Amino acid sequence: MDYGAMTPAEVRRLIRKGEITSQTSGMCRGYAQANLVTIPRENAYDFLLFAQRNPKPCPILEVSDTGSRKLHQIAEDVDIAKDFPKYRVYKKGELAGEYTDVSELWRDDFVSFLIGCSFSFESDLLAADVPVRQIEEGCNVPMYRTSIPCVPAGIFKGNMVVSMRPIPHELVPKAVLITGQMPRVHGAPVHIGTPEAIGINDLQHPDYGDMVTIKDGEVPVFWPCGVTPQNVIMESKPEFVITHAPGHMLITDVKNVNLKY
Amino acid sequence: MDYGAMTPAEVRRLIRKGEITSQTSGMCRGYAQANLVTIPRENAYDFLLFAQRNPKPCPILEVSDTGSRKLHQIAEDVDIAKDFPKYRVYKKGELAGEYTDVSELWRDDFVSFLIGCSFSFESDLLAADVPVRQIEEGCNVPMYRTSIPCVPAGIFKGNMVVSMRPIPHELVPKAVLITGQMPRVHGAPVHIGTPEAIGINDLQHPDYGDMVTIKDGEVPVFWPCGVTPQNVIMESKPEFVITHAPGHMLITDVKNVNLKY
Numbered sequence: 001m002d003y004g005a006m007t008p009a010e011v012r013r014l015i016r017k018g019e020i021t022s023q024t025s026g027m028c029r030g031y032a033q034a035n036l037v038t039i040p041r042e043n044a045y046d047f048l049l050f051a052q053r054n055p056k057p058c059p060i061l062e063v064s065d066t067g068s069r070k071l072h073q074i075a076e077d078v079d080i081a082k083d084f085p086k087y088r089v090y091k092k093g094e095l096a097g098e099y100t101d102v103s104e105l106w107r108d109d110f111v112s113f114l115i116g117c118s119f120s121f122e123s124d125l126l127a128a129d130v131p132v133r134q135i136e137e138g139c140n141v142p143m144y145r146t147s148i149p150c151v152p153a154g155i156f157k158g159n160m161v162v163s164m165r166p167i168p169h170e171l172v173p174k175a176v177l178i179t180g181q182m183p184r185v186h187g188a189p190v191h192i193g194t195p196e197a198i199g200i201n202d203l204q205h206p207d208y209g210d211m212v213t214i215k216d217g218e219v220p221v222f223w224p225c226g227v228t229p230q231n232v233i234m235e236s237k238p239e240f241v242i243t244h245a246p247g248h249m250l251i252t253d254v255k256n257v258n259l260k261y
Numbered sequence: 262m263d264y265g266a267m268t269p270a271e272v273r274r275l276i277r278k279g280e281i282t283s284q285t286s287g288m289c290r291g292y293a294q295a296n297l298v299t300i301p302r303e304n305a306y307d308f309l310l311f312a313q314r315n316p317k318p319c320p321i322l323e324v325s326d327t328g329s330r331k332l333h334q335i336a337e338d339v340d341i342a343k344d345f346p347k348y349r350v351y352k353k354g355e356l357a358g359e360y361t362d363v364s365e366l367w368r369d370d371f372v373s374f375l376i377g378c379s380f381s382f383e384s385d386l387l388a389a390d391v392p393v394r395q396i397e398e399g400c401n402v403p404m405y406r407t408s409i410p411c412v413p414a415g416i417f418k419g420n421m422v423v424s425m426r427p428i429p430h431e432l433v434p435k436a437v438l439i440t441g442q443m444p445r446v447h448g449a450p451v452h453i454g455t456p457e458a459i460g461i462n463d464l465q466h467p468d469y470g471d472m473v474t475i476k477d478g479e480v481p482v483f484w485p486c487g488v489t490p491q492n493v494i495m496e497s498k499p500e501f502v503i504t505h506a507p508g509h510m511l512i513t514d515v516k517n518v519n520l521k522y
Contacts, residue, residue: 045306049324052309053334063310073314073412151334180522188522261441261449 003027008251009077016082021100023247024085025119032185032256033249034061034074035115035226036084037233038102038242041066044111046154050232051113053151057160057228059184061252064112069103071114074252079103080112086245093237102242110242115226116185117249118163120256124178130171133212140247141165142206143225147199148190150232158232161208162190162198163225166218175221184259191222198222264288269512270338277343282361284508285346286380293446293517294510295322295335296376296487297345298494299363299503302327305372307415311493312374314412318421318489320445322513325373330364332375335513340364341373347506354498363503371503376487377446378510379424381517385439391432394473401508402426403467404486408460409451411493419493423451423459423483425467427475436482445520452483459483 003011003020008028014020024033039047044066051058062073069080081103089096089105099105118141122132134141141163148160167175172192180188195203203220204211208227214220230243244250264272264281269289275281285294300308305327312319323334330341342364350357350366360366379402383393395402402424409421428436433453441449456464464481465472469488475481491504505511 045309048306048309048313052313052321052324060313063313 004029008075008253011251012075012078012083015085016079018100021085024249024251025247028251030123030255030257032061032074032120032252032254032259033117034252035117035230035249036080036087036112036242036244037115037229038080038110038112039233039238040107040240041109041111043155043238046156047113047229047233050150050153050156051229053153054228055183056187056190056224057150057226059116059186060113061116061184061254062114066111067108069106074114074254075250076253078250081106084244084248084250086248088243088245090234090241090243092239093234098245105242114250114252115229116259117226118186118223120185120259121179121182123256124182125175128174128178130167130175130178133166134210137212139212140209142211143208143227144195144200144222145207145231146222150228155236155238156232158228158235159199160190161225161227161231162222163209164203164206164220164222166212166214167221168217169219172219172221179223181260186224186226189221189223193219195220195222265290269336269514272512273336273339273344276346277340279361282346285510285512286508289512291384291516291518293322293335293381293513293515293520294378295513296378296510297341297348297503297505298374298376298490299341299371300374300494300499301368301501302370302372304416304499307417308374308490308494311411311414311417312490314414315489316444317448317451318411318485318487320377320447321374322377322445322515323375327372328369330367335375335515336511337514339511342367345505345509345511347509349504349506351495351502351504353500354495359506366503375511375513376490377520378487379447379484381446381520382440382443384517385443386436389435389439391428391436391439394427395471398473400473401470403472404469404488405456405461405483406468406492407483411489416497416499417493419489419496420460421451422469422486422488422492424470424486425464425481425483427473427479428482430478430480433480433482440484442521447485447487450482451485454480456481456483
């Protein structure tokens with residue numbers, strides 16, 4: 001099956017039936033994918049405020065109604081509890097299990113946050129001949145904890161996590177302009193070069209993901225990363241959280257190009 | 262006193278002492294001004310969600326911590342209860358009074374929303390030789406209720422209110438591009454020409470503000486308007502709301518140019 005050429009609705013249906021449980025990278029080319037944070041209503045105001053105050057690491061594409069497993073803005077015909085190929089459940093900040101369907105765990109007080117993902121701008125970088133190393137090397141993007149504080153909100157506080165892509169020095173301005181057009185999927189870099197200036201002391205050993213090759217003449221460029229909100233949530237140890245499993249995302253009906261406007 | 266050339270901190274200090282109680286239009290040239298909605302925490306989640314779902318009419322610049330009269334992001338040294346020249350208090354959707362200081366009314370459960378204002382993009386339009394008619398004619402911008410539904414959130418629902426500026430037809434694309442650079446102060450127009458297509462049946466009689474002259478060769482251009490959130494809040498009749506009085510805004514430390522990035 002060529003999942004890359006299928007429509008988002010077709011792929012979501014296969015995921016819902018349990019026929020796809022793999023990572024979603026490369027599926028439904030041209031459409032945005034979304035990260036998930038589902039938390040009880042009790043913590044939802046603080047999290048929504050955290051996102052409002054930190055839109056670069058935490059760009060929210062849609063927030064569900066309380067208790068609802070449906071969406072209305074970024075996709076039609078969605079079941080939030082079934083349409084991600086894999087979920088993680090955390091209790092008081094500890095991983096409590098992985099599931100391919102969380103409908104049995106659903107509660108009337110759950111609120112779901114759908115968060116933008118840098119997959120969307122990576123396809124624009126590639127289209128404009130800016131290399132994306134972790135795609136070339138077939139691994140995860142390297143991610144680092146930084147010393148850049150997020151603006152706290154209620155129970156949520158912590159530093160920003162960034163993703164790193166090595167960019168040939170002559171293409172750095174182009175990479176800034178391309179990604180700056182898409183603030184709803186993290187937007188422009190937060191830092192260029194000099195990793196130690198943002199508290200990254202060992203570039204060769206990322207805190208999450210895999211290291212990639214940095215070639216001569218390339219600059220490490222750092223973008224705000226969607227691991228930030230999950231990381232901040234885990235640190236604050238709320239009673240119960242459901243997230244997507246890394247790389248196992250919701251495929252939305254939103255075309256990447258429409259994230260620019 | 263030339264308030265236009267003073268710093269935001271200087272003008273806020275005069276307003277706090279009660280020495281300025283007038284409209285703030287034209288004060289502290291180059292700096293953004295903000296609208297106010299202060300509501301009890303009980304309604305704040307629904308309102309924050311409404312803003313997240315309707316960022317064009319309701320672009321939030323900052324949300325206070327619950328109970329706090331301070332701000333941290335858009336201005337230092339602020340007293341939310343004193344630094345607007347005039348406030349309005351609404352009880353169950355009815356205007357209950359105007360005040361120049363609301364510190365005596367303050368409660369520990371109040372949350373304040375500071376909302377972007379189109380003053381910021383009007384200075385860019387003027388700088389680029391795009392006329393802004395209500396400034397030329399020394400009156401308020403005309404505003405209209407439309408048939409464009411906002412996305413509802415909790416207790417808040419209603420249609421969008423728009424402001425109208427007549428633009429010479431050859432300058433319409435330029436006006437779209439200039440204002441589109443500033444989504445945090447309403448951004449690009451929501452509609453161009455054909456007022457009846459968005460439910461405006463009598464262009465000569467705006468629902469708020471004043472009518473302005475539309476000259477031959479000019480097109481009515483409609484922008485999402487900051488009256489939308491106030492209007493939606495009033496319709497839902499929450500127990501207690503404080504807003505700024507129209508035109509009597511907070512002068513922030515944010516330069517208009519920085520609203521583009």
